[in-house]
Amino acid sequence: MLGSLRGSPYxxxxxxxxxxxxxxxxxxxxxxxxxxxxxxRSGAAAPxxxxxxxxxxxxxxxxxxxxxxxxxxxxxxARTPSGSNVxxxxxxxxxxxxxxxxxxxxxxxxxxxxxxxxxxxxxxxVREIRRAPRTWARWMxxxxxxxLAAGVAMALGAGALxxxxxxxxAVVVERTLRLVSRFYLPDFYTGAIGGxxxxxxxFGAYLVGRVEWMPMSPxxxxxxxxxxxxxxxxxxxxxxxxxxxxxxxxxTGTARLVAVLMHSFGLIVGVAGxxxxxxxxxxxxxxxxxPPQVDQLAWAxxxxxxxxxxxxxxxxxxxxxLHCSRQMLLxxxxxxxxxxxxxxxxxxxxxxxxxxxxxAAVVMGFAARVLALRADWPxxxxxxxxxxxxxxxxxxxxxxxxLTVPDGSTYQASSGxxxxxxxxxxxxxxxxxxxxxxxxxxxxxxxxxxxxxxRMLVGRQGxxxxxxxxxxxxx
Numbered sequence: 231m232l233g234s235l236r237g238s239p240y241x242x243x244x245x246x247x248x249x250x251x252x253x254x255x256x257x258x259x260x261x262x263x264x265x266x267x268x269x270x271r272s273g274a275a276a277p278x279x280x281x282x283x284x285x286x287x288x289x290x291x292x293x294x295x296x297x298x299x300x301x302x303x304x305x306x307x308a309r310t311p312s313g314s315n316v317x318x319x320x321x322x323x324x325x326x327x328x329x330x331x332x333x334x335x336x337x338x339x340x341x342x343x344x345x346x347x348x349x350x351x352x353x354x355x356v357r358e359i360r361r362a363p364r365t366w367a368r369w370m371x372x373x374x375x376x377x378l379a380a381g382v383a384m385a386l387g388a389g390a391l392x393x394x395x396x397x398x399x400a401v402v403v404e405r406t407l408r409l410v411s412r413f414y415l416p417d418f419y420t421g422a423i424g425g426x427x428x429x430x431x432x433f434g435a436y437l438v439g440r441v442e443w444m445p446m447s448p449x450x451x452x453x454x455x456x457x458x459x460x461x462x463x464x465x466x467x468x469x470x471x472x473x474x475x476x477x478x479x480x481x482t483g484t485a486r487l488v489a490v491l492m493h494s495f496g497l498i499v500g501v502a503g504x505x506x507x508x509x510x511x512x513x514x515x516x517x518x519x520x521p522p523q524v525d526q527l528a529w530a531x532x533x534x535x536x537x538x539x540x541x542x543x544x545x546x547x548x549x550x551x552l553h554c555s556r557q558m559l560l561x562x563x564x565x566x567x568x569x570x571x572x573x574x575x576x577x578x579x580x581x582x583x584x585x586x587x588x589x590a591a592v593v594m595g596f597a598a599r600v601l602a603l604r605a606d607w608p609x610x611x612x613x614x615x616x617x618x619x620x621x622x623x624x625x626x627x628x629x630x631x632x633l634t635v636p637d638g639s640t641y642q643a644s645s646g647x648x649x650x651x652x653x654x655x656x657x658x659x660x661x662x663x664x665x666x667x668x669x670x671x672x673x674x675x676x677x678x679x680x681x682x683x684x685r686m687l688v689g690r691q692g693x694x695x696x697x698x699x700x701x702x703x704x705x
Contacts (some may be wrong), residue, residue, distance in 0.1 A: 254290075254291070255292060255308050255310045255316050256316055257290075257349055258286065258287060258290035258291070258292055258308075258349060259287075259292075259306050259308055259316055259318050260318070260353075261286060261290070261349055261352055261353055261356070262283045262286050262287055262306060263304055263306060263318055263320045264353070264356045264360075265282060265283070265286065265335055265338070265339060265352075265356060266279050266282065266283050266299070266304050266306075266320075267304060267320055267322055268331065268332075268335045268356065268359060268360060269282060269332060269335055269336075270299070270304070270322045270325065271322055271325045271326060271328075272325075272326070272327070272328045272329070272331045272332035272335065273325070273327045273328065273329060273332055273466055273470070273552070273610065273614075274332055274608065274610070275469075275470045275473040275474055275477070275610070276299045276470075276473075276474045276477065276479040276482045276483075277473065277474065277477035277478070277479065278473075278608065278610075279299055280297050280299060282336075282339045283295070283297050283306065284297065285339065285342075285343045286339065286342055286343070287308065289342055289343055289345070290349060292308050294308060294309040295307070295308045296308075299479070299482060300481065300482050300485070301322075301482055301485050301486060301489075302321060302322050302323075303319065303320065303321050303322060304319065304320045304321075304322065305317075305318075305319050306318050306319075327466055327551075327552050327553060328364060328365075328552075328553040329549075329552050329553055329554045329555070329558065329607075329610070329611040329614075330364075330365040330553050330554060330555035330558075331359060331362065331364075331553070332608060332610075332611065333555060333558070333606070333607040333608065333611055334359045334362070335356070335359055336606065336607065336608045337606045338352060338355050338356065338359065340606060364553055365553045365554070365555055365556070366550055366553055370550055371550060371551055371553070372401055372404050372405070373401075373547075373550070374546075374547040374548070374549075374550030374551040375400045375401065375403075375404045375461050375547065375551055376396075376397035376398065376400040376401045376404075376547070377397065377543050377544065377546060377547025377550070378400065378457075378460065378461050378544050378547035378548050378551060378618060379396040379397060379399060379400035379454075379457035379458055379460065379461045379544075379547075380393045380394070380396045380397040380400070380457065380543060380544075380547070381457075381540045381541065381542070381543030381544025381545070381546075381547055382396070382453075382456060382457035382460045382461075382540070382544050382618075382621070382623055383395075383396035383450075383453040383454055383456065383457040383540075384532065384536060384539060384540030384543060384544075385530055385532055385536070385537045385540030385541055385544065385570065385619070386453040386456060386457075386527075386529065386530065386531060386532060386540075386624055387449065387453065387531045387532035387536070388449070388450045388453035388454065388457075388532075389446075389447065389450055391439070391444065391445070391446050391450065392446060392447070392449075392450030392451075392453055392454055395431075395432065395435045395446065395450070395454050396432075396453070396454045396457040396458070398431070399428055399431040399432055399435075399454055399457070399458050400428075400457065400458060400461045402427065402431050403424050403427050403428050403431070403458060403461070403462070406423065406424070406427050407420055407423065407424055410423055416492075417464075417489060417492055417493040417496065418492045418493065418495065418496035419496060420493075420496070421462065421492075421493045421494065421495075421496030421497040421499075421500060422496040422497065422499045422500035422503070423500060424458075424462045424497065424500060425458075425459070425462060425496070425497040425498070425499070425500025425501040425502075425503075425504060426500035426501070426503055426504040427500075427504075428455060428458030428459070428461075428462065428500075428501070428504070429455055429458070429500070429501050429503075429504025429505055429508065430504050430507075430508065431458075432451055432454040432455045432458065433451065433504070433505075433508040435451075435454065436448070436450075436451040436519070437517070437519075439451075440519070448519075448520050448521060448522035448523070449522055449523070449527060451522055452522045452524060452527055452624070452627055452628075452631070453527075453624070455501065455623075455627045456623035456624040456626070456627045457623060458623075459497065459501065459621075459623035459626050459627060460544075460618060460621040460623035462497050463494065463497065463621050463623070463659075464489075464490050464493045464494065465614060465617055465618060465621065466552070466614055467486055467489060467490045467493070468490050468659055468662070468663045469610065469613070469614055469617065469663050469666060469667075470486055471483050471484075471486035471487040471489075471490055471663070472487075472660070472663035472664050472666075472667055473663075473667050474486060475487070476664070476667050494656075494659075497626075498626065498630060498652070501626070501627065501630050502630045502633060502634050505630060505631060505634040506634045509634065522631070524627075524628045524631050524632065525628075525647075527624060527628060528624075529574075529577065529583065529622075529624055529625070530570065530573070530574040530577065537570060537571070537574060538567055538570075538571065541566050541567045541569075541570040541571070541619050542563050542566065542567050544566065544618055544619055545562055545563040545564075545565070545566025545567065545615055545616060545618065545619060546559060546562070546563045546566075548562070548566070548614075548615040548616075548618040549562040549563065549615040552611075552614060552615055554611060554615060557605070558607065558611055558612065558615075561601055561602075561605070561612055562611075562612050562615040562616060563615075565594060565597055565598060565601070565612050565613075565615075565616040566615060566616040566618065566619045567619075568593070568594070568597065568616075569590050569591070569593065569594040569616045569617075569619050569620060570590075570619040570620070572589070572590040572593050573586045573587055573589075573590035573619075573620055576589060576590065583622075583625070583654060583658060584654065584657040584658055584661050585661070587620050587622075587658045587661045587662050587665070588661035588662070588664070588665040589665065590620060590665070591617070591620065591661060591662045591663075591664075591665025591666045591668075591669065592665045592666075592668050592669040592672070593669060594613055594616050594617065594665075594666055594669060595609070595613055595665065595666035595667060595668060595669020595670040595671075595672075595673070596669035596670070596672055596673045597612075597669075597673075598610075598612040598613035598616065598666075598669070598670065599613075599669070599670045599673035599674070599676075599677075600673050600676055603677055609670050609673075613666050613669075613670070617662055617666060620658070620662050621658075621659075621662070622654070622655035622658040622659065625651050625652075625654050625655035625658065626651070626652065626655045628648075628651045629647075629648045629649065629650070629651030629652035629653075629654075629655065630648065630652070631648070632647045632648030632651065633648035633649070633652075
């Protein structure tokens with residue numbers, strides 16, 4: 231069990247009691263299940279959850295524990311001092327991304343491991359955390375989605391109208407998917423619907439932009455769709471899938487990865503279908519539109535101040551959509567700007583998009599772990615909002631545009647170029663996820679100040695308890 235805690239924030243737990251009977255084992259396992267359920271529902275990866283469970287169990291005096299985690303279930307088995315086995319199973323329903331709740335449960339685990347909180351107190355705190363309202367109201371989350379898409383469009387080089395349309399497009403998509411959720415459709419279909427709606431709204435704005443008082447350039451149309459794609463990409467699932475696979479959870483990680491691919495394929499189908507239908511409609515109506523010069527578009531192509539501002543906007547919006555606490559907003563925004571600036575600088579110097587993304591992700595993961603653990607947050611609460619700035623929304627749009635323009639058009643590109651752009655986008659996603667995980671692993675040895683502070687606290691508590699139990703007799 232101790233081996234599974236190496237490299238985790240919960241290593242070196244303090245054993246606060248000795249388990250003497252089955253009832254005590256059951257109490258500790260029940261606490262482990264409750265905490266693990268909240269962590270999984272709120273967005274933690276399987277290795278993090280297992281480390282937390284093992285640390286709590288060791289703190290509670292359980293020396294022999296088996297943990298089996300999947301995307302939707304928790305199975306824990308422990309052996310009592312008498313030799314009997316205690317087994318518990320819990321199914322996790324309806325995961326909801328909530329980083330403020332995840333940070334609260336992470337802080338609780340840290341307190342348990344350091345010996346500050348007993349089992350009975352921990353159960354009460356878990357109930358409080360589960361019942362606490364979400365940090366941001368629904369309308370703020372919708373606005374966050376719009377800010378995310380608008381920030382992406384701004385960093386890519388969209389004008390003021392394009393940025394506004396990107397914001398409104400994301401809001402319309404979110405409201406549409408909210409209505410569609412009543413039908414409980416699989417992720418593939420919701421991704422397809424979201425991609426199609428984003429494309430239709432952007433294309434409609436592009437058509438209206440033919441009016442002189444509301445001009446919208448062809449490039450703005452591409453940037454708006456790219457912003458919608460980034461807002462719809464399953465960023466959280468990609469990160470967790472790679473972390474699970476790298477951490478040795480092949481079954482869980484593969485399941486997450488398949489879910490990511492299905493959602494992404496649905497999004498690709500929706501955007502491609504939206505582009506194809508829009509172009510066929512234009513041809514049928516005899517409308518002449520200037521096509522976007524997709525081969526001349528590039529990621530982070532705006533001037534540097536605009537890229538920085540757009541990165542800050544999308545980082546702030548992404549943090550709100552993930553229900554980060556108010557204290558997390560500024561660090562997440564700053565880390566987003568840092569990540570985009572590093573990747574953009576490497577891209578401008580001639581480094582390939584995938585390589586630049588991977589290296590910037592390593593920097594991001596490293597900084598996220600160093601900053602987050604010192605604030606008593608899990609690293610994912612900062613790294614995931616910052617990852618939105620590196621998402622390949624424009625590459626996906628360019629690839630799909632190449633694949634869906636009508637044959638015979640003067641701006642027709644080869645299908646090979648289209649597939650190349652799509653594969654580049656997938657490579658960027660993988661580089662982003664694996665680079666972030668690598669950065670967090672590299673930063674693991676720097677957790678020492680946190681652990682040293684915990685040991686000092688434990689030492690002071692132990693000295694106080696010893697003094698209370700063995701008072702010096704009066705002379």
